[in-house]
Each structure stands twice: as structure tokens, then as C-alpha cells.
Amino acid sequence: MTTWRERVEVARRENRPQHLVTGVPYAAFAGIAADLDDSGHPRCRLRYADALIGNPLIPALHGGVIGGLLESAAIILLLWESEPGVVPVTVNMSFDFLRTGRPVDVLATGRVYKQGRRVANVRVEAWQDDRERPIAAAHGHFLLKREGQDG
Amino acid sequence: MSRAERPAFDRELLEQIVQAIPHVGVLGLKVTEIDVGRALARIDWRDDLVGDPGTGVLHGGVLTTVVDTVSGLAVMSRVTEVMQIATLDLRIDYLRPARPRLPVFAEATCYRLSRSVAFVRARAYQEGGDDVAASLATFMLQSSSLPAWVKTQGTRT
Numbered sequence: 001m002t003t004w005r006e007r008v009e010v011a012r013r014e015n016r017p018q019h020l021v022t023g024v025p026y027a028a029f030a031g032i033a034a035d036l037d038d039s040g041h042p043r044c045r046l047r048y049a050d051a052l053i054g055n056p057l058i059p060a061l062h063g064g065v066i067g068g069l070l071e072s073a074a075i076i077l078l079l080w081e082s083e084p085g086v087v088p089v090t091v092n093m094s095f096d097f098l099r100t101g102r103p104v105d106v107l108a109t110g111r112v113y114k115q116g117r118r119v120a121n122v123r124v125e126a127w128q129d130d131r132e133r134p135i136a137a138a139h140g141h142f143l144l145k146r147e148g149q150d151g
Numbered sequence: 152m153s154r155a156e157r158p159a160f161d162r163e164l165l166e167q168i169v170q171a172i173p174h175v176g177v178l179g180l181k182v183t184e185i186d187v188g189r190a191l192a193r194i195d196w197r198d199d200l201v202g203d204p205g206t207g208v209l210h211g212g213v214l215t216t217v218v219d220t221v222s223g224l225a226v227m228s229r230v231t232e233v234m235q236i237a238t239l240d241l242r243i244d245y246l247r248p249a250r251p252r253l254p255v256f257a258e259a260t261c262y263r264l265s266r267s268v269a270f271v272r273a274r275a276y277q278e279g280g281d282d283v284a285a286s287l288a289t290f291m292l293q294s295s296s297l298p299a300w301v302k303t304q305g306t307r308t
Contacts, residue, residue: 003205004205023204024201024202024203024204024210025198025199025200025201025202025204025210026199026200026201026202026209026210026212026213027210028199029177029199029200030212050173051173051174051176051177052173052174053172053173053174054172054173054174054175054220055172055235056171056172056173057235057297057298057301058235058295060237061174062172062174062175062216062219062220063215063216063219063237063238063241064174064212064213064215064216064217064218064219064220065174065212065216067211067212067215067216067219067241067243068210068211068212068213068215068216069212071210071211071212071215072210072212090211090245091244091245092242092243092244092245093211093215093242093243094240094241094242094243095215095238095240095241095242095243096239096240097237097238097239097240097241100237100295
């Protein structure tokens with residue numbers, strides 16, 4: 001089993017945040033991938049699939065999978081920006097659903113607002129065609145565990 | 152209960168609505184109980200839903216989806232008109248990691264229904280264990296108009 005330290009080191013060396021996603025079963029299940037945006041900032045993409053629909057009448061994406069994308073984006077930002085060997089563990093997430101998630105891809109990225117030794121606060125946004133019109137926003141707290149450390 | 156206060160969706164109709172949600176189907180989420188203002192569901196552990204392959208703990212997105220779905224259902228079980236609802240916000244606390252290979256149960260209560268907004272609390276737990284997640288959510292009522300064929304069906308219930 002690859003350790004998170006090894007994943008982070010490879011991802012940074014090759015400048016490919018996708019290494020932080022590959023091998024995460026839920027990311028493959030939902031269709032979440034990671035790359036770098038034009039300014040070299042990690043960004044996640046939820047690839048549209050009919051299986052992601054939560055309201056077939058509209059149709060609209062399920063809020064829960066948009067939540068999964070936002071939480072993934074926050075974790076990838078933390079892994080990318082922390083020293084290798086730090087593993088973020090989600091304490092909580094607070095989601096605001098702003099607009100209907102239409103049946104197309106969703107992008108998500110954000111910023112680490114505060115990174116302490118033990119805990120970090122991250123804010124993330126999800127959008128579809130227009131970054132200025134986010135479909136959801138979230139903030140979350142993450143415990144920063146050192147790999148191999150319990151509790 | 153007067154005619155106007157009667158819930159618009161009965162248990163059977165709500166189960167049909169949930170079963171028609173594609174993302175609920177692919178997760179294998181099953182509704183186990185519905186009362187007025189309260190809903191219960193269960194999801195079985197699956198290796199493709201794991202967030203950390205090192206521990207086998209389910210991804211937070213799975214718990215968020217389960218809690219969002221069961222919370223919406225608690226609202227739907229209480230509304231007195233056929234309508235669409237949408238999650239406004241949802242805050243989830245991950246109290247402890249969900250133990251691998253065991254099902255997760257979720258229970259939601261819609262404890263206040265105003266004209267426009269519903270307030271819901273929910274918890275996720277495992278058998279013989281403590282809660283794994285707690286959430287508070289609000290839902291917008293009448294969030295979008297219904298297709299004409301749904302409205303026609305609604306007046307018949």
C-alpha cells in the first residue's frame with residue numbers, strides 16, 4: 001500500500017495532483033479527478049454521469065456528491081500544501097447549496113484559510129461553466145495527522 | 152388532522168420517489184422507515200465507497216449523501232402540498248470514523264416546517280456503536296415548479 005507521504009512526494013515531483021486521487025475508491029466511483037488550473041493551483045473535476053443525478057425531474061446533480069467533490073477538493077488542497085506525511089482527517093463540513101447543479105461537469109477549488117499544527121480551515125467553491133456563479137460553497141475543519149500516528 | 156394539514160406524500164409514494172433517484176440507486180441506499188417528519192435509511196459498506204484505502208473508512212461524500220437524502224425525505228414526509236424541495240445548507244460533523252464492512256444507518260427529523268423553509272437534524276450510526284455523524288440542514292420549500300404531469304398526479308392523491 002502506497003503511503004500518503006509517497007503519494008504527495010510523487011504528485012509534487014511530477015506536478016500532478018491526480019496522484020492524490022488515484023487509488024481513492026470513492027473518487028473513481030463518483031468520477032472525481034484532479035489537475036492544476038492555469039495558475040498552477042490544484043483543482044478537482046466531477047465528471048458528469050447520469051448516476052450522479054439526485055433530482056430526475058429538473059434534472060439536477062445530487063447535493064451529496066457535490067459535497068463529496070468539495071470535501072475531496074479541500075483534502076487535495078491540504079495534501080498539496082502541507083509537508084509530506086501530513087494526512088488531513090475531516091472534522092466537519094458546512095455546505096451552502098447556491099444553484100442547481102446542472103447535468104454537466106463540476107469544477108472545485110479553494111484556499112486553505114488557516115493551517116495550524118493540528119488543525120486547518122479550508123474554504124472551497126464548486127462551479128460549472130462560470131466561476132463567478134458557484135453552485136455550492138463549503139468550509140471545513142481538518143485534523144492534521146502525521147502518518148503512522150494514531151488517534 | 153384536517154384535509155389541508157394532511158401530508159401530501161404517503162410512504163409508498165415517497166419510497167417510489169427515492170427509488171427513482173439515480174444517485175441513491177448506485178450507492179445502494181435503502182429507505183427503511185418513513186413517518187410524518189421522520190425518515191430512516193441504511194447503506195451497506197462497499198469497497199468502492201471508501202475514502203482512504205489504508206483504513207477502509209467510507210468517504211465523507213457518502214455520509215453527506217446519505218444524510219442529505221434522509222433529511223430531504225423527512226421534509227417531504229411532512230409537507231402538505233406536492234412540491235419540490237432543495238437543500239439550502241447542510242453542516243455535518245464527523246464524530247468518529249465509520250467502521251469498515253458494517254452498514255451505516257441514518258435517521259432524520261424535520262423538527263420545524265415554516266412556510267418557506269424546513270429545518271432538519273440527522274444522525275448516522277452503526278449497530279452497537281456510537282453515532283458516526285451528526286448534521287443540521289435547512290431546505291427551501293417549493294424550490295422549483297413541477298412538470299404539469301406531476302401536478303396532475305398530485306391533485307389526485
